[in-house]
Amino acid sequence: MPCFWCGVCCTYYQAHLELTEARELAANLKMGWDEFLQSFTDPRWGSSRSVLLRRTTHGCPFLDQPEGSAIGLCRIHTFKPQCCRDWQSKLWKKECRRGLSQFWNLCVNENDCIAGDPDDIQVFRTFLKTVTGQEV
Numbered sequence: 837m838p839c840f841w842c843g844v845c846c847t848y849y850q851a852h853l854e855l856t857e858a859r860e861l862a863a864n865l866k867m868g869w870d871e872f873l874q875s876f877t878d879p880r881w882g883s884s885r886s887v888l889l890r891r892t893t894h895g896c897p898f899l900d901q902p903e904g905s906a907i908g909l910c911r912i913h914t915f916k917p918q919c920c921r922d923w924q925s926k927l928w929k930k931e932c933r934r935g936l937s938q939f940w941n942l943c944v945n946e947n948d949c950i951a952g953d954p955d956d957i958q959v960f961r962t963f964l965k966t967v968t969g970q971e972v
Contacts, residue, residue, distance in 0.1 A: 843908020
């Protein structure tokens with residue numbers, strides 16, 4: 837199942853990065869290490885071997901999602917952390933179901949299929965095919 841681009845996972849979770857990956861992210865952002873730590877990491881995280889990205893009022897500081905928009909865009913998509921690359925959209929995941937409901941007015945039925953108004957389903961499928969090239 838391709839990503840729904842709803843941004844729910846980016847809104848409710850904090851990305852965990854090993855120090856090497858965090859330093860690479862800072863370099864890709866063309867930031868000094870101390871500036872990166874101050875701007876983007878959660879100071880409550882007590883580890884000296886890893887960092888946790890800070891959450892803003894809208895979730896990940898690198899998520900661009902206008903209020904009420906069904907589309908969440910990652911500003912660091914080309915070099916996003918491994919934990920973000922590893923995330924897989926699945927219809928059984930509560931985050932994906934929340935995104936379907938909140939932004940697409942759809943749900944998952946008892947047969948684990950996307951359900952809702954046929955027009956809403958078609959808009960959703962057309963959107964996913966447009967951005968991913970995959971049929972859903």
